[in-house]
Amino acid sequence: MKRKVCVVVTARPSYSRIKSALRAITDHPDLELQLVVGASALLNLYGETIKYIERDGFHVSARVYMVLEGANPVTSAKSTGLGMVELATVFDNLRPDVVVTVADRYETLATAVAASYMNIPVAHVQGGEVSGSIDEKVRHAVTKLSNLHFVAHPKAAERVIRMGEDAKTVFATGCPSIDLAASVLKRPALDFDPFERYGGVGPIVDLSQGYIIVMQHPVTTEYGEARRCITETLLAVQELGIAALWFWPNVDAGSDGISKGIRSFRELQAPRNVHFFINMASDDFLRLAYNSLCIVGNSSVAIRECSFLGVPAVNIGTRQAHRDRGQNVIDVDYRRDEIVRAVRTHLSRGRPPSDSLYGDGRAGQRIADLLAREPLRIEKYLAY
Amino acid sequence: MKRKVCVVVTARPSYSRIKSALRAITDHPDLELQLVVGASALLNLYGETIKYIERDGFHVSARVYMVLEGANPVTSAKSTGLGMVELATVFDNLRPDVVVTVADRYETLATAVAASYMNIPVAHVQGGEVSGSIDEKVRHAVTKLSNLHFVAHPKAAERVIRMGEDAKTVFATGCPSIDLAASVLKRPALDFDPFERYGGVGPIVDLSQGYIIVMQHPVTTEYGEARRCITETLLAVQELGIAALWFWPNVDAGSDGISKGIRSFRELQAPRNVHFFINMASDDFLRLAYNSLCIVGNSSVAIRECSFLGVPAVNIGTRQAHRDRGQNVIDVDYRRDEIVRAVRTHLSRGRPPSDSLYGDGRAGQRIADLLAREPLRIEKYLAY
Amino acid sequence: MKRKVCVVVTARPSYSRIKSALRAITDHPDLELQLVVGASALLNLYGETIKYIERDGFHVSARVYMVLEGANPVTSAKSTGLGMVELATVFDNLRPDVVVTVADRYETLATAVAASYMNIPVAHVQGGEVSGSIDEKVRHAVTKLSNLHFVAHPKAAERVIRMGEDAKTVFATGCPSIDLAASVLKRPALDFDPFERYGGVGPIVDLSQGYIIVMQHPVTTEYGEARRCITETLLAVQELGIAALWFWPNVDAGSDGISKGIRSFRELQAPRNVHFFINMASDDFLRLAYNSLCIVGNSSVAIRECSFLGVPAVNIGTRQAHRDRGQNVIDVDYRRDEIVRAVRTHLSRGRPPSDSLYGDGRAGQRIADLLAREPLRIEKYLAY
Amino acid sequence: MKRKVCVVVTARPSYSRIKSALRAITDHPDLELQLVVGASALLNLYGETIKYIERDGFHVSARVYMVLEGANPVTSAKSTGLGMVELATVFDNLRPDVVVTVADRYETLATAVAASYMNIPVAHVQGGEVSGSIDEKVRHAVTKLSNLHFVAHPKAAERVIRMGEDAKTVFATGCPSIDLAASVLKRPALDFDPFERYGGVGPIVDLSQGYIIVMQHPVTTEYGEARRCITETLLAVQELGIAALWFWPNVDAGSDGISKGIRSFRELQAPRNVHFFINMASDDFLRLAYNSLCIVGNSSVAIRECSFLGVPAVNIGTRQAHRDRGQNVIDVDYRRDEIVRAVRTHLSRGRPPSDSLYGDGRAGQRIADLLAREPLRIEKYLAY
Secondary structure: OOEEEEEEEOOHHHHHHHHHHHHHHHHOOOEEEEEEEEHHHHOHHHOOHHHHHHHOOOOEEEEEOOOEOOOOHHHHHHHHHHHHHHHHHHHHHHOOOEEEEEOOOHHHHHHHHHHHHOOOOEEEEOOOOOOOHHHHHHHHHHHHHOOEEEEOOHHHHHHHHHOOOOHHHEEEOOOHHHHHHHHHHOOOOOOOOHHHHHOOEOOOOOOOOOEEEEEOOOOHHHOOOHHHHHHHHHHHHHHHOOEEEEEOOOOOOOHHHHHHHHHHHHHHHOOOOEEEEOOOOHHHHHHHHHOOOEEEEOOHHHOOHHHHHOOOEEEEOOOOOOOOOOOOEEEEOOOHHHHHHHHHHHHHHOOOOOOOOOOOOOHHHHHHHHHHHOOOOOOOOOOO | OOEEEEEEEOOHHHHHHHHHHHHHHHHOOOEEEEEEEEHHHHOHHHOOHHHHHHHOOOOEEEEEOOOEOOOOHHHHHHHHHHHHHHHHHHHHHHOOOEEEEEOOOHHHHHHHHHHHHOOOOEEEEOOOOOOOHHHHHHHHHHHHHOOEEEEOOHHHHHHHHHOOOOHHHEEEOOOHHHHHHHHHHOOOOOOOOHHHHHOOEOOOOOOOOOEEEEEOOOOHHHOOOHHHHHHHHHHHHHHHOOEEEEEOOOOOOOHHHHHHHHHHHHHHHOOOOEEEEOOOOHHHHHHHHHOOOEEEEOOHHHOOHHHHHOOOEEEEOOOOOOOOOOOOEEEEOOOHHHHHHHHHHHHHHOOOOOOOOOOOOOHHHHHHHHHHHOOOOOOOOOOO | OOEEEEEEEOOHHHHHHHHHHHHHHHHOOOEEEEEEEEHHHHOHHHOOHHHHHHHOOOOEEEEEOOOEOOOOHHHHHHHHHHHHHHHHHHHHHHOOOEEEEEOOOHHHHHHHHHHHHOOOOEEEEOOOOOOOHHHHHHHHHHHHHOOEEEEOOHHHHHHHHHOOOOHHHEEEOOOHHHHHHHHHHOOOOOOOOHHHHHOOEOOOOOOOOOEEEEEOOOOHHHOOOHHHHHHHHHHHHHHHOOEEEEEOOOOOOOHHHHHHHHHHHHHHHOOOOEEEEOOOOHHHHHHHHHOOOEEEEOOHHHOOHHHHHOOOEEEEOOOOOOOOOOOOEEEEOOOHHHHHHHHHHHHHHOOOOOOOOOOOOOHHHHHHHHHHHOOOOOOOOOOO | OOEEEEEEEOOHHHHHHHHHHHHHHHHOOOEEEEEEEEHHHHOHHHOOHHHHHHHOOOOEEEEEOOOEOOOOHHHHHHHHHHHHHHHHHHHHHHOOOEEEEEOOOHHHHHHHHHHHHOOOOEEEEOOOOOOOHHHHHHHHHHHHHOOEEEEOOHHHHHHHHHOOOOHHHEEEOOOHHHHHHHHHHHOOOOOOOHHHHHOOEOOOOOOOOOEEEEEOOOOHHHOOOHHHHHHHHHHHHHHHOOEEEEEOOOOOOOHHHHHHHHHHHHHHHOOOOEEEEOOOOHHHHHHHHHOOOEEEEOOHHHOOHHHHHOOOEEEEOOOOOOOOOOOOEEEEOOOHHHHHHHHHHHHHHOOOOOOOOOOOOOHHHHHHHHHHHOOOOOOOOOOO
C-alpha cells in the first residue's frame, strides 16, 4: 500500500521550490502524489502557475480558488481562513497519509492547520529560518503544527530542535529550490529569447551588454509603505541605466501598492531600460538569473538560489532581514543611492563562488525517501 | 487615547478563564474592552455562555457563529477557517490595538492568525503549558504568532522563552481562572440548589452524603474512541454508587461520540446516582467543585482550579498528559477499575492543601496592567 | 461523449425523492452521474444518509460538510453561503454539463446559485408547488435560476410557465418520490422489525393493533415557536394512546427547539406509546407508512407519497399551507384537540384511494431521458 | 421606534443608483439607515467607492470584503457564497427591520438570500426588468425572495406581478439612479477638469471639440470572449478618432480579459485619442456624460440615466438585450464597423429629447416613504 502524499502548491515560488520533491515523490515506488493547486497558482494575474505544472506532466487532483481581492491585511487573513475551509474538504475527499506544506505563506499555514485538525501528519519544508515580517510568525507556527521537518541546513535544524521539536523528526535535507538551480548549472547558457517566449510589457531591452534582474515584493508588516519603497528601486534602476528585467510581485498585502507604483512610474517616466515580466518557468528564470550581472530586490531567490548560482545580489529592506545568507549578498535600505552604490560595488567585484548553504541539489530525493520511510505520527509534546 | 483591547470568547471554559481579566480591562482607565462572542459560546446546546456574559454586565461588540455541525476532525478544521474569515471582518470593523486570545482551542488559533495577518499585536493567555492532543500543537503555534505572553507559572514562562520568544514579552501573571477560584474561596459554602437553578436531566440526587463531579471531553487525536472511553467512566461511576453531577462536554471533534455514549447509557442503564447538567455559571460550578468529594474526568479544571481549591482529582487518559500538576491529581487510564480505585484512594486520603501552582488570584489585574503598559509591537524574530 | 449530470444530495428526504432518478441516470447509456453528498446527509445526528447512499451502490464523487451548528435563522443563511463557496470548488473540479437540484432547501438554492454563476445549466426537480415558509421563497427563486424544470404535475407546470419560464423547458414528469412509493406498493407487506433494524429510543411499542407515524419539522418563519408547537403534538399523541412511531426532524432553523421539546417531554412524561427513530431507509419508511393507520405532522411525505399510498394524513400548521393535496389530508392548527379529533375522523373513515396527483411512478426514467435529450442552455429571458 | 433600514452597497454603479434613497432614508423621521459597504466598493482597483460614500457624509455601519480574485465564473459563485456568510453575521449584529438590495449583482443575491433565511423582510430596487446574461436569472430570483418591490416603471411592475408577486407589494417608484441624473440636469455645465480631478492613464485628450464616453463590461455568460469583444470597441474608437473617455469595467467574471485587452491595446497601439479612468464620483460622471456626444459600450447607464439626460447611446452586444429602452439607443453587435456607423448616425442626428422611462427624479423619496409606511412581512405565496 503506497503512502498518499498530498502537496499543496499555491504560488509561483513555492512551486519551483518543491518541484524536485514532486518529481521524486511521483517516481518513488512507495509513494503516491496527490497534488492540490490553489490560490495565486491558479490566477492569470500571477502567471497561471497551474499551466506550468500541467506542462511539467503532473496530474492535478484538485483546484481551489482561495485568494480574496484587496491584497491588504484584512484580505490576507480572510484568504487564510477560506483556504482552510476548502482544504479541509479537499483532504476529506483525498484522504492523504501525510500533507506537505512549503515555506511560510498564508496557504502554508492554512494547509498545516487544516491537516492538523484532521489528524493528518504534516511535513514542513523550509522551517527553522529567520526572516522578518509576518512570514517569521507563520513559519515558526507551522513548525509547531508539523510532525516532520525538512530544513535547508544544519543551523535551521538546530533552531527547529531548540524550539522544542523532537530531533528525530528534523532533517537537514537541503532546500529543494537548490535542486532546480543545480540542474540549471549543468546547462547554464541562456538558450532562449525571454521577450519572445514570455512577452511582458515595456521596451525590448538589449541583453548583450549585461543586465540585472529586479524582483521586489511588498512587506506585509509595512503595508502602506509599499508604493514609496518600490519607487526608490525604480529610480535606482533608472539611474543605473543598465538593462533590467523586472518581475511582477506576488499577491500579498501591499502588492496593490507595488503594482500602482510600477504602473504610474511607467506612465510618467517611460523608462527605456526596463522590461516587465509577469511570470516565467522557473528553470528559465534561474538561467536568466545565472547570466545576469546582479539581482536586485527583496526576493528570497536572491539569497537562496543565487547563493548557489553565484549571482551577486542587492537585498533591499527588511523582508529578508536575519535570513541566513552567503557572500553574494549586499544589504541596503529602501534608498535609491544605496541601491545604486551596492550594484556598482558588485559590478566591480565580479561573481562570488557557488555556496551550498541552502543545499547541494539532492533535497527532493531525500524528502521523498524520508516521506516513504519515517513513521507518520500526529501526537507530539514539547521536548522540555 | 485608550488602548482598544479586543478579547474573543468562544466557549464556556475560556470565558471563566478570562473573566477576571475582562473585568480588570473594563475597569482600567487606559483600556477599552471590545468583547467578541462566538462559536459554542452562542449555542444553546453548550449552554449559551453569552447569556452569562451579558448577565455579568459585559457589553458584546460582535457575535459570530462559526461552528460547523459534525463535531469531527473535518468540521473542526473548517470551523477554524470560518472563524478566521469572520474574525478578520470583525477586527476590520472594530480596529483594536491588541487582540487577546485564550488557551489552545481552534478559535484561539483562528483569532491569533487573523490578528497576525492584520498586523494587530496578539496577547496570548496560557501559553507554555504541555498537554497532549491537538491542543499541544495549537497552543505552541499560537505562542509563535503572539507578541505578548501571559502565562500561568514560571515553568511555562521558561518554556515560552526556550521556544525562542523574547523574555521581555513573557510574563508569569498566573492564570486568570485561579482568580475566580480565589474569589469563590472567600465564600465557599454551597448556597444554592443546583437542580433548581440549572435543571439538567436525570434523577435529583442526594448531595448531603457527598458527591463527585464528572467532566470528560473528547480527545480529538483519538477521534472514534470517544464513545468507548466515556463508557468506562459511566460504568465506574455506576459502580461507585456515589451521587454524581455530570457536565456535558465541549463541542469538539468526538463530542458526538460522547453524547451518544451518554445518551445510550442513560437509556439502557437509567443510572440512579447521576444527574446531568449542560452548563453552569462558573462561580457556581467552582463552589460545587469545592464542596465535592472528588472531580473525575479529563477537564483541565481538575488540574488548574481544583489544585488551588484543594479538591482531589482523578484524571483519565491522555488529554492532560504532561500538563504541570499539583498533589491533588491521580492519573488513570480509560479503565473502569482504575477509575474506581483512584476515587476510593482519594476518599481515604482526604483533601489536599491549596496549591498556587497556577496562580495566586491576581492574574486578571496583572494582565490588564500589562496590556495598558507594555509596548505593542508586531515584528518579532526568533531569539536564536 | 456522455453528458455529465451532477446531482447534489444533502438530506434524507431529498435523497429518497431523487433516488429513482439517480438510478435511471446511472443506467442511461448517454449519461454519467456525478453524485455530491453534503450537509445533513453526512451527519450522524440526522442518520448519516451517506451510508444508505453507498449501500444502495452509488459512487460518491465528493463529500461536503456545510451545516453550521445553531439551527437558527443566522446559521441557515451562513450554511447556504458556505455551501455555495464549496460547491463552486466541487463543480470546478467535476466540470459537469448540467447540475440537478432538488426541491426547496437551502442547499438547493446554494447548488442553483453556484451552478448559475459558473454558467452550468441547472435542472430543478419539484418547482411550481406552493407551500409556505421560507421554502416558498427559495423554491421559486430556484425556478428563476433554472434552465430545465421537472415538476410533479400539470398545475405545477402551469405555475412555472406563468412565472415567465419558457414552456419548452417545463416538463410534468411527476415527482421521483412517487417512484419509490410505487415500487413499495408492489410489495407492501411490513416484512421487517423496525426496532430491531433501526434501534431508536423509547419503549418498544406494540404495532399489532395499528400505529400512527409522526413527523414534524420546524417552521423557519415561525422560529421561536418550535417548542410550543411540538408540545401540542406530543400531548395529542399521548392522549390518543395509539402506538406511535416518531421521526426526528430535519436540521433546520428551529430543530433545536423541537429536539428540546421532545427531550423534555420524554424526561417528564415518559410516554409509554411512543418510540423515536432518527432515520430509516426510505423504502422501509414508506412500507411502514403504508401499513400505518395515519401519518401526523407537517412533513410533505404525508401529502406527496401518502396520497399515492392512500394513507390518511393529519397535516398540522402552516408548513404545507397551499401545497396541492389529495383527499387523504385533514388540515389542523397547532392544537392538541384538533389533532386528536382529526386522527379519530380518519380512523372512522378508513383509507382513501390511491391518488396519482404527484406522479405515476415513472418520473426518474423521464428525468433521465430528458437530461440526455434536451438542449442544455444557460441563457434565458423572461417570456413576457 | 424608528424602523432600521439596512442597505448593502457593493459597487460603484449600485451606489449611484441608490444614493438618493440613502439620503431620503437618512432624512426620514421614522427611519434609521444602517449602511453596509462591501465587495468592490472597498477595493482600490475599482475606485474605492467607500471614499465617495464617506465623503458624501454617510456613516458606514460595517465593511465586508467578499470578492475572490480571479474574476471568473468559479470565483463569482464563491464570492456570492462568501458574501452570504458574512452578511448573515452583519445582519445578526445590526438587527435591521428591513434589508434593501439593489439591482441584479451577485452581492444583491447574497443580500437577499441572507436576509430571507434570517426572516428579515427584503425590499428590492430595480426588479421586473429584462436584460440577459446571468443578471437576468439573478434579478428574477431576487424578486422571488423579496417582499417589497420598488421598480422603475409600470411595465416592470406588471412583470413582477405576472411572476406571481402580490400587486399590493409592487411600486413603480422610478429608479433612484434617475434622481441623480435629474439633479445633474439642474446644473449641467461641465464645471471641472476630469484629468485634474481623477488622474487616470493615457494622453490628456482635447474635450473642446466634443468627446465620447466608453464603458464596456464583461458578459459573464460569454466568459472567455471578453478580450475579443473589447478589442472591437477599441478598434472602433481608434478609427473614429474622436476624443474618448474610457471607464474601467466592474469586477466580474471576464473583467480580467477586458483589462488584458485594454492593457495590450494600449501597449501596442498607444491610442492618442483615449484617456482611461478608474472611477469617478457619479454626479461628475453624469455631468461628463451629459456633455458628451455619445456614450458607447454595454453599460446600463447608457440606457437608464442617458435616456433621461438625452444622450445618444450605442449599445454593444447582448448585455442589455431586451432591456426596456428609449429613443436614444442604437443597438449593434461586437463589430468595429457597426460601432463606428452607429456613432456617426448619432452624430448626424443630434441629441434625443429627455425621456422619463426610468423615472422622474423622485424615486428616492418615494422609496423612503414606502419603507416607513408599508407593512413589513416575510410570508408570501405565489399569487396563482
